[in-house]
Amino acid sequence: MEVLVPFSTERPKSRLSGVLDPDERAAFALAMLRDVLDAVAAAGGEPRVLATAPVDGDLSCPVAVDERPLTPAVNAALDARLDDSPGERDPIAVVMADLALATPAALRELFAAGRETDVTIAPGRGGGTNAFVARHPAFRVDYHGASYLDHRRIAADAGLRVDVIDSHRLASDVDEPSDLAEVLIHAEADGGDPGRAARWLRDAGIALDTTDGRVGVVRE
């Protein structure tokens, strides 16, 4: 299954500006992207980065550049792949580049469900659409606002069947400092190779702060 991973090279992860400077945010975003690409490939997907500009460094997968904002760029990709021709269609997946907790197991479940129905969505915390698989040409994205609700509505209006993937790992996109805690918690809990994003955070001195109710992060 082709898996598009949209990636913005411009001012990535600005909501982490209280913890990381611009160069650090760019490096951390790239570490997350590489983790996601690895997880996609390990889950049997064929990753392709959909970037707003050329990406520095070898990503060991094809990179397509589309300068437009996320919504038109993804819709153009859906248009190009899911035409109205009759017969069996290959589904296409879109997985966000900041799902630092994504595992091959969670993505495998998404891809498997995606082969069975018109649209399969992994909602993000806070109403986002962190990943989806579309098999039907009538589906279109609109990433503005609570996109999960919009995508359910778009699918319902088009009479499409929708499946929802209930995964904490796929629901956890990394935008805010509290999300960094999530990356570190699961890297520590799982043991073994923590992945590039968690390793990057540790090397940058970002550590768990367990002094308050929910666990946060401190920079040491």
Added chain:
Amino acid sequence: MEVLVPFSTERPKSRLSGVLDPDERAAFALAMLRDVLDAVAAAGGEPRVLATAPVDGDLSCPVAVDERPLTPAVNAALDARLDDSPGERDPIAVVMADLALATPAALRELFAAGRETDVTIAPGRGGGTNAFVARHPAFRVDYHGASYLDHRRIAADAGLRVDVIDSHRLASDVDEPSDLAEVLIHAEADGGDPGRAARWLRDAGIALDTTDGRVGVVRE
């Protein structure tokens, strides 16, 4: 499977004080508890509330009162159920009362996994332990701090096998205003009966606020 649902009657949900007054927080906490009890029963569990004091109103399930804090109360319950006698043991589950998004499907997966291994944990966002099933008498809880990490460590130190349930619904305990958005988003997305907690929020005038990046709530 016996499923303990710990419930604190004293100043519940204090971190929602910016949005709800004390009486409202108590009513909302009770609505979530009832939703959790329904979901547990629909998943084939036998719910029993473990409350810090008698609970007002009929919960249609047994209520045991233990005034102690969460950790000793749950450990006493594990002690009483999981003795060292040889032979097949019935596992026991502990599910938090504020998992307003918990579905029978998510709990069914937890209970099924819990029958197969020593300890099965559904981590909460921010490092909590939102639900677990214990089958082995060596497991003990410690809910202070990042309890998910502590519980993984306790299990590893005792040589126990651990399974982890990856569920956004079980990871979403409701403590802070942003968690209310999560309740409303999934109630709206799923359609049908939103459940008591989401209905209570809507009746109280709590609505989604999609003006910012991640969706929050406003009170109308």
